[in-house]
Amino acid sequence: MDLDAVTKHSTLHAKPNGLILQYGTAGFRANAEHLDHIMYRMGLLAVLRSKQTKSTIGVMVTASHNPEEDNGVKLIDPLGEMLAPSWEEHATCLANAEEQDLQRVLVGISESEAVDLQQDAFVVIGRDTRPSSEKFSQSVIDGVTVLGSQFHDYGLLTTPQLHYMVYCRNTSGQYGKATTEGYYQKLSKAFVALTKQVSCSGDEYRSLKVDCANGIGALKLKEMQHYFSQGLSVQLYNDGTKGKLNHLCGADFVKSHQKPPEGMEMKPNERCCSFDGDADRIVYYYRNEDGQFHLIDGDKIATLISSFLKELLLEIGENLNIGVVQTAYANGSSTRYLEEVMKVPVYCTKTGVKHLHHKAQEFDIGVYFEANGHGTALFSKAVEMKIKQLAKELEGDKGKAAKMLENVIDLFNQVADRRVISTTDAERQVVTPPGLQEMISDLVKKYKLSRAFVRPSGTEDVIRVYAEADSQENADSLAHEVSLAVFQLAGGIGERPTPSFC
Numbered sequence: 001m002d003l004d005a006v007t008k009h010s011t012l013h014a015k016p017n018g019l020i021l022q023y024g025t026a027g028f029r030a031n032a033e034h035l036d037h038i039m040y041r042m043g044l045l046a047v048l049r050s051k052q053t054k055s056t057i058g059v060m061v062t063a064s065h066n067p068e069e070d071n072g073v074k075l076i077d078p079l080g081e082m083l084a085p086s087w088e089e090h091a092t093c094l095a096n097a098e099e100q101d102l103q104r105v106l107v108g109i110s111e112s113e114a115v116d117l118q119q120d121a122f123v124v125i126g127r128d129t130r131p132s133s134e135k136f137s138q139s140v141i142d143g144v145t146v147l148g149s150q151f152h153d154y155g156l157l158t159t160p161q162l163h164y165m166v167y168c169r170n171t172s173g174q175y176g177k178a179t180t181e182g183y184y185q186k187l188s189k190a191f192v193a194l195t196k197q198v199s200c201s202g203d204e205y206r207s208l209k210v211d212c213a214n215g216i217g218a219l220k221l222k223e224m225q226h227y228f229s230q231g232l233s234v235q236l237y238n239d240g241t242k243g244k245l246n247h248l249c250g251a252d253f254v255k256s257h258q259k260p261p262e263g264m265e266m267k268p269n270e271r272c273c274s275f276d277g278d279a280d281r282i283v284y285y286y287r288n289e290d291g292q293f294h295l296i297d298g299d300k301i302a303t304l305i306s307s308f309l310k311e312l313l314l315e316i317g318e319n320l321n322i323g324v325v326q327t328a329y330a331n332g333s334s335t336r337y338l339e340e341v342m343k344v345p346v347y348c349t350k351t352g353v354k355h356l357h358h359k360a361q362e363f364d365i366g367v368y369f370e371a372n373g374h375g376t377a378l379f380s381k382a383v384e385m386k387i388k389q390l391a392k393e394l395e396g397d398k399g400k401a402a403k404m405l406e407n408v409i410d411l412f413n414q415v416a417d418r419r420v421i422s423t424t425d426a427e428r429q430v431v432t433p434p435g436l437q438e439m440i441s442d443l444v445k446k447y448k449l450s451r452a453f454v455r456p457s458g459t460e461d462v463i464r465v466y467a468e469a470d471s472q473e474n475a476d477s478l479a480h481e482v483s484l485a486v487f488q489l490a491g492g493i494g495e496r497p498t499p500s501f502c
C-alpha cells in the first residue's frame with residue numbers, strides 16, 4: 001500500500017472538518033456537497049475488501065429514492081449481496097477519519113481483517129443519473145487506482161444490474177454474462193418463456209405503463225424492451241427527459257401518497273408500475289372501473305409470489321419450506337393473510353434489504369419484500385438443482401410446473417443487495433428515550449386493529465412514524481398523535497408535527 005500516495009490523493013477529496021456520516025440502511029447518503037471524500041475512501045475500502053475476499057467487489061454511486069440533490073454510495077459483496085456488517089463498521093470509521101488519521105485507519109482495517117496486500121484486486125463501478133454521480137464515480141476510481149487495483153467502470157447502471165455483474169464475475173460467468181446484454185438476455189428469456197407457459201384468455205397482448213422516476217430505469221428499460229417485446233409491451237413515463245429525479249413520481253412517492261405519479265394518465269384496469277431512482281424498487285397499481293386507485297405494494301407482491309410458488313410446488317409434489325420475510329412496515333393484514341390463509345411462516349426483520357435477504361437465505365425458498373417494493377425470491381442452490389432436474393424428468397402437468405419454476409428462478413435476480421431513538425424487536429419497540437414506548441402503546445390502544453412504531457431513518461435525517469388502524473382517518477390520527485409524542489420526548493426541532501404532516 002503506497003500510503004503517501006493515498007494521503008496525497010486524499011487532499012483532492014478533502015473531508016469537511018468534523019463531518020460525521022454513517023454507513024446506514026443502504027450505504028452512505030447525504031447532500032452531494034458533502035460526499036466527495038466518502039467516494040474516494042469507498043474506492044479504497046473496496047480494494048481492501050476485494051483483496052480480502054479474493055473476489056470482485058462492486059461500488060454503486062446512487063441515493064436511490066432520495067432527492068436529486070443528494071447522493072450516496074454502497075458496496076456490493078462477492079455474491080452480489082450487501083456489504084458484510086463488520087465491513088460496514090470499517091466503512092464508517094474510514095469515512096469519518098480526519099485527514100491525519102486516514103493512513104492509520106486504513107492500516108488498522110487491513111490488519112484486523114488480515115488483508116493480504118499482495119493479492120490482486122478488482123472493483124466494478126456503476127452509477128445512477130444524478131448530476132453529481134459521474135464526478136463521484138471518478139472519485140471512487142481515484143481511490144481504487146491509488147491502491148493499484150484494476151477496475152471496470154460500467155457507467156450508468158441500475159443497482160440490480162451492478163449486483164448481477166458482481167455475481168456473474170465471481171462465478172466465472174455461471175450465473176450469466178457480466179454485461180448489460182447478458183442481463184437483458186437472461187431475464188428476458190425466462191420472462192418470455194414464463195409468459196407463454198402461463199397465458200390465459202384475454203391476455204394475449206400484455207402491456208404495462210412504467211413510471212421511471214426520471215431515473216436510470218428509463219434508460220435501461222429502453223435498452224431492454226426489445227428483448228422481451230414478445231411477452232410484454234411497455235410505455236415509459238417520467239423518463240428523465242423533462243422532470244426531476246424522484247420528484248412527484250417514482251415508487252416512494254406512489255407508495256407514500258397512495259396515488260399515481262405526475263405525468264401518467266391511468267385508464268380503468270390499465271396495468272401501471274413505478275421504479276425508484278436506482279430501479280431496485282417496484283410497486284404496481286391500477287384504477288378499477290369506478291376510478292378507485294389500487295396499489296400492489298411489496299406486501300401484496302410477496303403474497304402473490306409465494307401463492308404462485310406454493311401452487312407450483314404442490315403440482316410437482318415437492319414439499320419444500322417456503323418462508324416470507326417482511327419488516328415492521330408490512331401491513332398487519334398482509335401478515336395475517338400469509339400466516340392464516342396461506343399457511344406460510346412469516347418473519348420480521350429490521351428495515352433494509354440486507355436484513356431481509358439474510359433471513360430469507362435460511363429457507364429452501366425465501367420470499368422477501370419491503371412494503372415499499374424492494375425484494376425478490378431466493379432459491380437455495382440444492383432446490384435450484386432439484387428443480388432443474390425435475391424440469392427434465394417430469395412430464396405432463398408436473399413437467400409443466402417444474403419448467404415454470406425453472407424460469408421463475410432465472411427471472412428473479414437473486415443477488416442481494418437520529419440516533420436518540422433506539423429500537424428492539426425488529427424495530428417494533430422503542431427502547432430510548434424512556435417513556436416513548438409506553439406513550440405509543442397507550443395511543444395504539446385507543447384505535448381498533450391498530451399498530452404504530454417509530455425508528456430513525458438510515459437514509460434521511462428524519463424519524464419515521466408508522467401507523468395503521470381500521471380506517472384511513474384513524475390511521476392518520478394515530479400517526480399524528482405518535483409524531484407529537486416523538487416530537488415531545490425525542491427533542492423535536494422546528495415546527496410541531498401537524499395532522500397534514502402525516
Ligand SMILES: CC(=O)N[C@H]1[C@@H](OP(=O)(O)O)O[C@H](CO)[C@@H](O)[C@@H]1O
Pocket residue numbers: 025026064065329351352353370372374456457458459460464
Ligand atoms: C420505511 C422505508 O421505506 N424505509 C426505506 C429507506 O430506509 P430508511 O432507513 O427508512 O430511511 O430506504 C432504504 C433504502 O432504499 C429502504 O431499504 C427502506 O425500506
Ligand SMILES: [Mg+2]
Pocket residue numbers: 064065159276277278279280281
Ligand atoms: Mg433504491
